[in-house]
Amino acid sequence: KAEQADRSSNPQHGTVVDRGVTEARNWDFYLQAHTAIQGTARPAHYYVVYDEIFQARKVPPGPFKSAADILEDLTHNMCYLYARATKSVSICPPAYYADLVCDRARCYLSGFFDPVTASSAGSASESGTNARGPDSSMVKIHPRVRDSMFYI
Template identity: 60%
Template sequence: MKFNLKLGGRNHVLDTLKLGVVGQKKTMVVGIDVTHPAPGSLSKVPSVAGIVASVDECLGQWPAEIRIQAAGQEMVADLEDMFKSRLRLWETGNNKTLPENILVYRDGVSEGQYDDVVRQELSALRNACMKKYPAPATKAGKPHITIVIVGKRHNTRFFPTKQEDADDRGNPKNGTVVDRGITEARNWDFFLQSHTAVQGTARPAHYYVVYDQIFKNTKTARGLEPAADALENLTHNMCYLFGRATKAVSICPPVYYAHLVCARARCYLQHLPDFLSPPKTDAKSVGAIITGVKPDDKPDSKRLEIYSTVRDKMFYI
């Protein structure tokens, strides 16, 4: 399965009606994540930003772009250039045109940084679109952008109140959505347990919509669909399209892939002293001894340049 993805193939497909606005061949789905060095690492060890994006309505291939940035910086510094490269792939593929909708799933953001995402990263996406889209399209307000924050590290769990609603491990059945009662009263968020836990208690993912221009006017084959239903159904259905699994995964594939991209980039930066310093020991000298690099070495962005023949494939899977 991984080999097929690396060669540019796709392992799973869904019926077009299951993909909502994505199935209309006008929507690009994007995943963004940033990983940081472990606590105690040297200050010169950078954070890594990764972005993946679909290239067609099948959601089978997700080429990626990676960058390094200042340690601990959560907002993506080079998002404008990274996103322009994703638009290029969409346009030069089978689509022959730029997408009308951009659906972004953003991982790794704390609640206190939601406004920063809208203020900084949405602006970067808009700037990239201004440079890639023709003037008539931008004047018409295209593309429409929706940004959804995906949270995994929380303490919320659900349990079924009836035995017939539980799976064989006592968890709610996969596809369970909770969007009222315990969610925000004035904002749009929901919990989705898209997977079946192999062992223990299933942990749902928390999806928080910080900006929406797509789903408030979503039209499907059945007519005008409520925005909440459209996004929740699409998000759950996408969880069946993760390329290296045969079942639904716990978070939607764009975020999952973006996390894998950042993890792979960490492997390319192993020459840096990214480690926990022993107590009462000079971290710089230990780093030089263990890694064989000088304490003043700076992150080399060239180590993250992917070879041209595999750059537009899922090299990270």
Template identity: 40%
Template sequence: MTQCCKPEKVKKCSKDFLQSLALKINVKVGGINFVLREICKVTDIPTIIFGADVTHPEQGDDSSPSIAAVVASMDWPSVASYKCAMALQNHGQEILTDHSMYSELIQAFRETNSQLPKRIIFFRDGVAGTQFCDVLQHEVPNIRKACESIEEGYQPPLTFVIVHKRHHARFFPTENADGSGDILTGTVVDDKTICHSSHYHFYLKSHDGIPGTKSWPMRYTVLLDENNFTSDEIQQLVYGLCHTYARCPESVSVVPPVYYAHHAAYRARKYADGGLSLPKVKENIKKFMFYV
């Protein structure tokens, strides 16, 4: 387990730098920085929260594989520690194909909590609106296949949410602005005159913006909801999770499982041997959040 720092940052030894460093080191050695408490439909029954992302090779690289990373919460009901699984995919392929990553993480949840999760909440990053059908036809069945491979008839209810970072929606306050003139942190927009008329999605500004800049709210699209969340419940869950990102003492802009999946995929790119293979991470390291 390692933690790298830039020499110039160490020499300055500022309070903010030391705080950030301590947060990263603590979580890498198995500590917990922030926990989720009393959130509806998470802390009531054993619940596993997934995050998934796929990274693609840089432009000009026409042969290297894409890399998929999936993380899942292990420490119910705190929902603070996430284990990851990584796999190579065909070049440029966005849809996740390896269902063994899901089964590996669900099995790890069972080993940690002495029981299988009774609810699955899945946050997926990087999927365009044109790929929603592909996700429903391939990724959702793969999650079900992973559950069935663990135990016959095991099919916990699934809520599947797409996270959109790249969109052009911006919101301006008419009253109750924050100190920088931006909309207040925690603002949700889910009005049908702005959001999609058929898909349920909402915009959430979950972080404090930099003074003088315009904050970028995230858009969350609920593709599937077998857990029957109300609008308020799913919005409160996402906003609550945004306060548990291990590397930051404040609420962040994107739901943390997606952040973690992105970090894991980026780290896996460094591990890939010439883009041809992905070495296995040793279990004594893998059980911790080494990728943060």
């Protein structure tokens, strides 16, 4: 409806769609957690793979009618916790942080992700690198930053 849209005709941030376009057999939902600065805001599709928390609990009294409502509200609230933004972001920050960690790991372990040419194939095995993949001993993280989110 037009009265429920923002100035760009996007749904309001916090809009959840969990009926109609989602699968009936599975627990999934669409959440538009952010307001588009320009253009069209795209909702994120969340899919619950395994639920070990909300399935066994009874819904507490309050504004929530089901465990799905609790998870959807939690997911939306988490979108405000991204350290690089002052407003909500489109997907949950753990997904953003995982992407940052993978980008940083790709830089540290670039030898495993760059294509190996035929001339350097022999030198890679001579240098002692493991053909199975990277080893945790290959990346040394300083003890002062080991327990911090240095990749942000």
